[in-house]
Amino acid sequence: MHPRIKIAIDGFSSCGKSTLAKQLAKKLGYAYIDSGAMYRAVTLHFLRNAIDLNAADEVAQALQEIEISIVPGMAQDCVLLNGEDVTHRIREMLVAEKVSEVAAIKSVRIFAVAQQKALSQSGGVVMDGRDIGTVVFPDAELKIFMTADPAIRVVRRFHELESKKQPVTIEEVQRNLELRDYIDSNRDESPLRKAEDARVLDNTNLDPTEQLELALQWSRDAIHEKAALPA
DSSP states (O other), X not given: OOOOOEEEEEEOTTSSHHHHHHHHHHHHTOEEEEHHHHHHHHHHHHHHTTOXXXXXXXXHHHHHTOOEEXXXXXXXXXXXXXXXXXXXXXXXXXXXXXXXXXXXXXXXXHHHHHHHHHTTTTXXXXXXXXXXXXXXXXXXXXXXXXXXXXXXXXXXXXXXXXHTTOOOOHHHHHHHHHHHHHHHHHOSSSXXXXXXXXXXXXOTTOOHHXXXXXXXXXXXXXXXXXXXXXX
């Protein structure tokens, strides 16, 4: 029986991290955990309740009121916020505009990381986010850092929102991605950065099939390496 490993996928917004992570998990028979969905759900709760992000006590109290669960589904996993299905609501532009700011708050990251680690104790998991290989799974057997040309990322994100009938201009998408990149890379708490032992996957010129095959090969290599280690 092959050992089950942890796979951490980090990278910039709109690089296709979630798409790759889901496909990889399905191919390997692993669990998929969308860390970004957790931060988006927290952001939605904060927006609905007009939480002052600069008021530490207010943020701490709000976090105590939040229960997030991810339920596997046929087409996509369902994200539940205090029992409510918010799978589609958390992908709206209003949430996207605030999620990086919310995710930069130390208490929010502590809250989310604790949940992420609890969901993945036994391995056999693929998780994507910004700090999975550096903070959540520093011991992951495979770490992938995804990137792509910024102009390509803007177009991909614009078409994604357009397909969901969300009214947005390509200029708004560009501003949003630039702001998120800056906040994610410069925040004090767990900034976005490539783990020293991560493999870089630049998918600017790769289609989804090609990037999946590459990630699968890296995964098989990591599994074989773990199998070869002494018990």
